[in-house]
Amino acid sequence: MDLNTVVEVQDARDRAPWRPGDAWLGGGTYLFSEPQPRLRRLVDLSRTGWTPVELRPDGSLEIAATCTIAQLSRFGKELTDRAAPLFEQCCRAFLASFKIWNMATVGGNLCNALPAGPMISLTTALDGRCLLLAQDGARRRVRVADFVTGAGRKDLAEGELLRSVTLPARALSCRTAFRQASLYGLGRSGVLVIGALDPVDGSFAITVTASTVRPVRLWFPLPPSAGALRAAIGSAVADGEWFDDIHGLPEWRRHMTVRFAEEIREEVTG
Structure with a gap:
């Protein structure tokens, strides 16, 4: 247009x-x-020359805001960390044409702050941190889970730039599980839930996106029981935070979120 x-x-x-x-x-x-x-x-920003994806010496991964979905997909296929499959799963959640894949950026997906944004899902689930640059040169870091504050809303001041997202090495070593649902065969995600089990201390995290107006990441020092997980989701997501649009009613989104969360709990701890 x-x-x-x-x-x-x-x-x-x-x-x-x-x-x-x-x-x-x-x-x-x-x-x-x-x-x-x-x-x-x-x-x-297309001529900034930022490296799309870079593995740092400490094992963390820095994804430039200008990294395209196609570039991230290619990188994820070569990644050997245990969480590597999650990159392609989230890229495929776009259900977009190759033209979009080669133009759409990770930073744009985060800054649009749409509930169904799969780059929000990926980077929240892997405990990502945003690097934000202000017009006066000041820098600040914000967890992705806190960066997106609602449907179409983000923690970004006027003129502030999302430079990159960093994923810690420990998150990349996690065992992950992925669930997605849509009302249509090629429709927008109505529910997207990701689980991650830390091999170091056995902690468990569940990330809920698409069904909620903002990303919700719940962390447990040990995998919870089914009842405790269900209660934690109910406490973390207020009634008005279940997203409601043509792609799914709040009641359906809540039901599928709880169902997928339990499937993931059983899969990664079984």
Whole structure:
């Protein structure tokens, strides 16, 4: 779609004062999908040259905001860590064309903050941390689970940039399990639940996305009983936080979340 209110596209490497009507441009798959009447200038990140995915010496993984879904998928297939299958599972949860895969970015998926965003699911489940850069050069780190605060809402100040997401080495070594449900064969995720069992201390984490307006990550020092897991989900997700749209009613989303969480608990601890 043409954005007929945009009068300028600026290279992000050329620093200029941020002004009302500016927006960061990554892959643009969302920006160009619908009218953006408030926008006047796009600040293009495509030439920043950031390494898409990088393994650090400490074993952690840094994913640049500009990393495309296709790049992350290719990297995940070569990753030898135990949690590696989760990368492809979440990439496939897009159910998008190859054109979208080659343009859509990890950072864009997080910043759109849609409940069904599978990069939110992946990075929350693996205890990711966002690196945010302010216009004055200040840096701060925020857990992905806290970065997305609601449907379409995120902890991002005006002009602030999501630079990357870092996944700790310990999370990559976890045994994981993945469940996804949609009302349609090729529909948007209505429920997406991921479990992770830490091989070091036996702790267990369950991450709920798509069925809730924000990502919910529950951590247990030891795998809980079925009843304790069900109660923890009920306490963590308020009645108004079960997402309600054409892709699923809140009651169905709640039911499937609890069902999938129990299946995952049995799978990773069995």
